[in-house]
Amino acid sequence: MGLRCVPLLQPRARIFALTTQPERRDLLRAAGVTPILGDLDVRASLARLSGLAPTALHLAPPQKTGDHDERTRALLAALAAPRRRVARANAAPVALARRLRIPARHARCVPAPRIGVAREAHAATAWAGRKPSVIVPEPILRAPELPTPVRLIYASTTGVYGDCGGAKIDETRTVKPANDRAKRRVSAERQLRRAAARGVIMASIARIPGIYAANRLPLARLHKGTPALVDADDVYTSHIHADDLAAILVRMTTHGRPSRVIHASDGSELKMGAYFDRVADAYGVSRAPRVTREAAEQVLEPMLLSFMRESRRLSNARMTKELRVRLRYPSVDDFLREAQASDEGAA
16 A cells, blocks of 8 residues: 555655565665665664654554554654653753752753853852852753654554444444454554644544455455355445545645544445445456355354454545545446456457
8 A cells, every 4th residue: 555655645755664574675666765674563673763754654554463553552652752852851951950959940041151061060150149040051951842743644444433233424433343453453543642642743544444456356255256145134345446545645644634533435335245246247257155144154264254244334524525535436336347448448
């Protein structure tokens, strides 16, 4: 997904990309990206991210175990490092006043003849001959201002809602994660909100449904004959094309509101089986056989079953109103029609 964002960002930004794989560096450089070798699972490797850029796209999923997203925690620690350094510098005058037994509430700037060791000697001399309205040499109080918080766009998931019984929901719906993957996403979102409240970042969150593209279709599943649920037991799913998602994420870097969630979703409302049928028909393969939920519990893998237990339809009104993104593929059918026309033209 990150590489799909690159062409949209290049006209106005220098782009860095964190990668754990040394062999990907040439690929990133060829795309016009400066690679940084690091790992969100190894905090010490993230030092170069500190103060590197004013905007960050956080596209990495959480680690595969636990209820809390430790990768987001590590990233926030790296991004907060410049502010911690400045905060320590700003605390120096108060620390000096305490060492010299000077009430910090009376401190104000007075010129100091030189810096270094002479600071404390000058401060003590100034305090000895004046009332408690003087103190602390000027150079010590000239600490830098806190840097502007990083604008961070986080790619979350609509799985944070759990099962909604097929209801159409907007971003105000209370999260109710039903599996460990979704719990880690909720953990990441909460960490980002807390960091935003502390002024470390300005966070905007995109909750993303199923991503599809020409190379991200369920064709392997259809060829294998993996069953789908009968209509009575089937669940609603939502989708977004990968190119449209990239455009949404990039748009959020300039138009995303602080601490705001948006659904990065198209306008289609399809049940899962109907989506598979549309893809099968468009590519000329056999439709998936249909089974009851009870039968599916016996033959399907737990990961796939977890997606078949959650049904919801997404409102994307906030996205279209606030971001003013015009989707290239407003529905899955729009993409499939284009794909069919392209195949027919090539033939």
